[in-house]
Amino acid sequence: MNNIYDINDLIRKYISNVLTTDELMALRQAVRGSSDNEIASMLEKEWDSLKQVQPIDESVRRQMFAKIESQIGLKQYAIRKFGRNILKYASIALLLILSALSVYLFIDNRQMAALTTNxxxxxxxxxxxxxxxxxxxxxxxxxxxxxxxxxxxxxxxxxxxxxxxxxxxxxxxxxxxxxxxxxxxxxxxxxxxxxxxxxxxxxxxxxxxxxxxxxxxxxxxxxxxxxxxxxxxxxxxxxxxxxxxxxxxxxxLETAWMTHDLVFHSEPLKTVLECVGRKFGLSIHTDKSVNLNDTYTGMFDETNIREVIQILSIHYGFSYQINGNAIYIERAKRI
CATH class of the missing domain: 2.60.120.1440 (Jelly Rolls)
Known part of the structure; x- marks a missing residue:
């Protein structure tokens, strides 16, 4: 028997459908750890505590027994002293229900835990x-x-x-x-x-x-x-x-990649190239011969990287080569 929870209180909560998950697990353990006589005694006590219960017709009792029998796989027995024996069968049915519910809750809790880690x-x-x-x-x-x-x-x-x-x-x-x-x-x-x-x-x-x-x-x-x-x-x-x-x-400048325009106010070439590269998702590599401290003021509204680089190359006098996702820049050789 469970020493933390009162088994009779758990049974009453189960009947009223107000059991918590922990209480349901405790009730299941208590049922599994009790003898048939103990279970029958507890259920009989709860049965007797019910007030204003109408007597059950014999034909209804037989139908109830047949349903329990078919669901839990009992062999056919003579139906004697049915008013008492039903408690035993009810306890077995209760055990099966508790087992099924606890498995369902276990699986459901695991599914919920899995969802939180997705x-x-x-x-x-x-x-x-x-x-x-x-x-x-x-x-x-x-x-x-x-x-x-x-x-x-x-x-x-x-x-x-x-x-x-x-x-x-x-x-x-x-x-x-x-x-x-x-x-x-x-x-x-x-x-x-x-x-x-x-x-x-x-x-x-x-x-x-x-x-x-x-x-x-x-x-x-x-x-x-x-x-x-x-x-x-x-x-x-x-x-x-x-x-x-x-x-x-x-x-x-930091958020220029979100707009179609690139606006620069006396910004060094190094900053300009970084912004252009981020906007178009390209890596821009410069040769040591290129002066990255030269400043630039202007605005680009082009969405074509070739047009932007072409304008910068004319302004700064450098040559460039586009190779896949990379642009290589070097100082144009004088003829």
Whole structure:
């Protein structure tokens, strides 16, 4: 018998259909650990405690017995003292029901646990962009060759996602549940804000630029720096050294990949090429002969990378070669 729960109380709750999962398991164990006489005595006690019960007609009793017999596979016995024997058969039926229910609940709980660990992944191909709306209303705009992962139970216990590539987050405010973006090298913690994350596997750095609100960035590798970031600032994490620094930035440049226009105001060529490469999902390699400190002011509304690079090559006097997903730039040779 179960020493924690009162078996008679469990039986009454079972009849009233108010058992919890733990109580149902306890009742099942109690039934399995009791003798037939103990079960019969308990059920008889509950039977006698019922008030205003109308007598059961003999034909109805026979039908009830036949149904129980067919369901639990009992051999045919003479029906004698049916008013008492039904308690024994009812206890056996109860045991079968409890066993079936406990198995069902066990399987159902395992299925629920599996659902909470299911991972949802959203991926974009090169040159593709998409917008993801999370269950809490937060939107994430993904750049090309990016991946956003989160669990199916997102928002129930926490708001946590993983990002590879580049994404712009518009996080819905929730003071009770902070929003966390995990990358391979840094974690970003916010409650509600807008920011851009740049975290490609094949790049030497990870960046987080804040557009609105306030965030905390935590490096998840030595020396485990923690920095607070405000609007128009960005974090630059160097993968090789593990160092993270806070710098001022222009959010128009950081989020230029989301628009058709690229606008530059006296920006060094190095920054211009980085923005162009991110917008079109290309790697741009420059020869040492190219002066990356030269500044550029202008706007591109072209959606063709060849036209953009052609304009820059005329302005700076360099030559270039496009090879697949890479562009190689060198200073044009004078004739």
């Amino acid at each position: 991972q949802i992944s959203v991926k974009t191909a090169e040159g593709e962009r998409t917008t993801v709306r999370l269950p809490d209303g937060t939107t994430v705009r993904l750049n090309g060759k990016s991946e956003l992962d989160y669990k199916q139970d997102f928002g129930l216990n926490n708001r946590q996602v993983q990002l590879t590539g580049e994404g712009f987050f518009s996080v819905v405010h929730n003071a009770d549940k902070k929003f966390i973006v995990n990358t391979k090298f840094i974690d970003i913690e916010v409650f509600g804000t807008q920011f851009n994350v740049y975290s490609y596997e094949n790049k030497d750095k990870v960046e987080m630029a804040l557009v609105k609100g306030h965030v905390k960035v935590v490096a998840n590798r030595p020396p485990y720096q923690v920095l607070d970031v405000h609007p128009n600032q960005k974090i630059v994490y160097e993968k090789r050294s593990g160092k993270m620094q806070l710098v001022e930035t222009d959010n128009q």
